[in-house]
Amino acid sequence: xxxxxxxxxxxxxxxxxxxxxxxxxxxxxxxxxxxxxxxxxxxxxxxxxxxxxxxxxxxxxxxxxxxxxxxxxxxxxxxxxxxxxxxxxxxxxxxxxxxxxxxxxxxxxxxxxxxxxxxxxxxxxxxxxxxxxxxxxxxxxxxxxxxxxxxxxxxxxxxxxxxxxxxxxxxxxxxxxxxxxxxxxxxxxxxxxxxxxxxxxxxxxxxxxxxxxxxxxxxxxxxxxxxxxxxxxxxxxxxxxxxxxxxxxxxxxxxxxxxxxxxxxxxxxxxxxxxxxxxxxxxxxxxxxxxxxxxxxxxxxxxxxxxxxxxxxxxxxxxxxxxxxxxxxxxxxxxxxxxxxxxxxxxxxxxxxxxxxxxxxxxxxxxxxxxxxx
Ligand code: OSB
Ligand code: MG
Numbered sequence: 001x002x003x004x005x006x007x008x009x010x011x012x013x014x015x016x017x018x019x020x021x022x023x024x025x026x027x028x029x030x031x032x033x034x035x036x037x038x039x040x041x042x043x044x045x046x047x048x049x050x051x052x053x054x055x056x057x058x059x060x061x062x063x064x065x066x067x068x069x070x071x072x073x074x075x076x077x078x079x080x081x082x083x084x085x086x087x088x089x090x091x092x093x094x095x096x097x098x099x100x101x102x103x104x105x106x107x108x109x110x111x112x113x114x115x116x117x118x119x120x121x122x123x124x125x126x127x128x129x130x131x132x133x134x135x136x137x138x139x140x141x142x143x144x145x146x147x148x149x150x151x152x153x154x155x156x157x158x159x160x161x162x163x164x165x166x167x168x169x170x171x172x173x174x175x176x177x178x179x180x181x182x183x184x185x186x187x188x189x190x191x192x193x194x195x196x197x198x199x200x201x202x203x204x205x206x207x208x209x210x211x212x213x214x215x216x217x218x219x220x221x222x223x224x225x226x227x228x229x230x231x232x233x234x235x236x237x238x239x240x241x242x243x244x245x246x247x248x249x250x251x252x253x254x255x256x257x258x259x260x261x262x263x264x265x266x267x268x269x270x271x272x273x274x275x276x277x278x279x280x281x282x283x284x285x286x287x288x289x290x291x292x293x294x295x296x297x298x299x300x301x302x303x304x305x306x307x308x309x310x311x312x313x314x315x316x317x318x319x320x321x322x323x324x325x326x327x328x329x330x331x332x333x334x335x336x337x338x339x340x341x342x343x344x345x346x347x348x349x350x351x352x353x354x355x356x357x358x359x360x361x362x363x364x365x366x367x368x369x370x371x372x373x374x
Contacts, residue, residue: 001038001079001080001081001082001085001113001114001117002038002079002080003036003037003038003075003076003080003110003113004037004038004039004374005035005036005037005076005372005373005374006034006035006036006037006067006072006075006076006106006109006372006373006374007034007035007037007370007371007372007373008032008033008034008064008067008068008072008369008370008371008372008373009032009033009034009035009363009364009367009369009370010030010031010032010033010060010061010064010367010368010369010370011030011031011033011300011333011363011366011367011368012028012029012030012031012051012366012368013028013029013031013300013329013333013366014027014028014029014330015027015028015029015298015328015329016326016327016328016329016330017143018143019143019298019328020143020144020145020169021054021055021143021144021169021171021194021196021198022144022169022170022171022195022196022197022198023054023055023196023197023198024052024054025143026050026298028051029050029051029298029328030050030051030059030060030061030368031046031047031060031299031300032046032047032049032060032063032064032067032101032102032105033045033046033047033105033300033302033333033363034046034047034067034105034106034108034109035109035358036075036106036109036110036112036113038113038117041113041116041117042112042113042116043108043109043110043111043112043113043114043115043116043353043354044108044109044112044302044354044358045104045105045106045107045108045109045110045111045112045302045303045306046105046108046270046299046300046302046303046306047060047063047101047102047104047105047270048101048104048105048268048269048270048271048297048299048303049062049063049101049102049270049297050297050298055196055245055297056101056224056245056271058099058100058101058102062099062102063099063101063102063105064369064371066099066102066103067102067105067106067373068371068373070096071093071102071103071106072106072373073373074092074093075089075106075110076373076374078092080110082114082117082118083114083118084114085110085111085113085114086107086108086110086111086114086274086275086276087276089103089106089107089110089274089276090103090107090273090274090276090277091276098248100248100270100271100272100273100274100277101270101271101273103273103274104269104270104272104273104274104275104277105270107273107274107275107276108269108274108275108302108303108306111125111126111275111306111353112306112353112354113353114353115352115353115354116352116353116354116355118352119352120352120353121309121348121349121350121351121352121353122305122306122309122310122349122353122354123308123309123310123312123348123349123350125309126275126279126309126310126312126313127312127313130313130314131313131314132312132313132314132348133312133314133348134312134347134348135341135345135346135347135348136308136311136312136316136319136320136322136345136346136348137164137165137319137343137344137345138163138164138165138319138320138321138322138323138340138344138345138346139163139164139165139166139167139190139293139318139319139320139321139322139323140158140163140165140166140167140321140323140327141167141169141194141296141321141323142154142155142158142166142167142168142169143169144169144170144171144174148178148181151168151178151182152181152182152185152186155182155185155186155189159186159189161324161340161344162340162341162342162343162344163319163323163340163344164190164319164344164345165190165191165192165216165318165319166182166189166190166191166192167191167192167193167194167219167321168182168191168192168193168194169193169194169196170193170194170195170198170221171195171196171198172198172199172203172206175193175195175206175207175210176206176209176210179191179193179210179213179215180213183213188214190216190319191213191215191216192215192216192217192218192219192242193210193215193218193219194218194219194220194244195207195218195219195220195221195222196219196220196244196245197220197221197222197223197224197245198221199221199222200222200223201222201229201232201233204221204222204233204236207221207233207237208233208236208237210239211237211238211239214239215239216240216318217239217240217241217242217263217264218237218239218240218241218242219241219242219243219244219266220241220242220243220244220245220246220266221233221241223246224245224246225246226246226261227243227246227252227255227256227259227261228259228261230243230246230256230261230262231259231260231261234260234261234262234263235260240262240263240264241261241262241263241264242262242263242264242265242266242293243256243261243262243264243265243266244266244268244271244295245271246261247265247266247271247272247281248271248272248273249272249273249277250272250277250280250281250284253265253281253284253285254284257284257285257288257290263290264290264291264292264293264318265281265285265290265292266292266293266294266295267281267282267292267293267294267295267310267316268294268295268296268297269306269307269310270297270303271295271297275306275310278310279310279313282313282315282316283315285315286314286315291315291317291318292315292316292317292318293311293316293317293318293319293320293321294307294310294311294316294320294321294322295320295321296320296321296322296323298328300329300332300333300334301325301329301332301333301334301337301338301357301358302333302334302354302358304322304325304332304334304338305334305338305349305354305357306354307320307322308322308338308346308348308349309348309349312348319344322338322346323338323340324337324338324339324340324346325337325338325339326339331362332362333358333359333362333363333366334354334357334358334359334362335357335359335362336357
């Protein structure tokens with residue numbers, strides 16, 4: 001397979017309500033989309049990076065630079081296998097340092113292209129011989145709220161829509177009290193928290209105090225580059241720790257499990273540098289009987305559909321941050337949008353790849369910049 005063109009689309013979409021985490025509040029989201037064209041087929045990918053370096057150092061613009069100047073020319077200049085294009089691309093760039101979200105976006109587009117070329121669903125392509133589910137249970141991630149009643153209203157609405165797991169963002173000072181109030185009001189719901197690296201080891205007592213609330217897990221409370229302090233914290237906790245930011249590669253996942261830094265891993269393909277790396281982490285955790293779940297980066301429908309497909313694999317044993325499109329977007333760039341069924345599941349599409357669901361007119365409606373590399 002030769003790629004005739006790579007289109008970069010930077011779009012800006014306004015989120016329904018803001019989203020506050022310990023690293024900042026987001027309202028408008030800059031999203032980098034990639035379209036790879038080969039003959040009359042196309043494949044789409046999304047970088048997961050934001051407009052500012054809060055979650056990671058990457059932004060939509062650093063992704064643009066890396067793809068435009070480095071990854072793009074390399075991808076356009078080679079022939080890729082018709083079967084296994086994604087892993088071949090991951091291997092070709094294995095020696096490059098970082099910029100996982102930029103590389104991951106292009107890799108996703110190649111996976112989609114291959115799925116369409118072979119007439120396969122993305123889920124079947126990702127699953128290979130692992131097997132996969134027909135539908136996946138999903139959870140919702142709720143930002144920090146100054147007013148508890150606003151948060152309580154969001155939880156109620158999420159439970160009404162049958163979300164299968166509620167994740168609360170926490171930060172020092174907005175943690176134990178909030179969780180206690182949620183347990184009092186809502187009882188034994190499937191609940192977890194995410195600290196987004198907002199805590200130092202000195203502030204760990206608040207995290208240990210969360211132990212009595214029977215949380216599914218505490219996600220990444222300590223530094224983004226730490227495995228050591230998380231291991232010490234995990235030793236003090238009954239509640240499993242789950243790492244997000246600190247797992248930047250399959251090697252990090254192995255180290256974290258060997259050190260005891262966590263008992264669950266959040267797989268975000270963008271953070272790991274693509275679907276190939278995500279599959280590696282999935283398999284490594286499966287071998288060690290460590291559950292994984294699929295995290296989110298407030299994706300548009302492009303990344304969201306790739307995540308739905310990936311999360312259908314068997315070791316995704318916990319509902320992921322894969323909400324309905326309407327959770328974040330008044331109008332998504334895909335038609336039909338991602339929706340929940342009556343039981344809080346999303347159906348895993350059987351159609352080939354993203355199957356023409358990405359609507360270019362909608363992408364252009366939110367366009368900030370476009371460039372076609374040929
Ligand atoms: O830490 O999981 C996170 C959103 C942006 C950056 C980091 C995170 C999140 C979320 C929301 O929690 C995930 C989603 O619903 O897409
Ligand atoms: Mg997280």
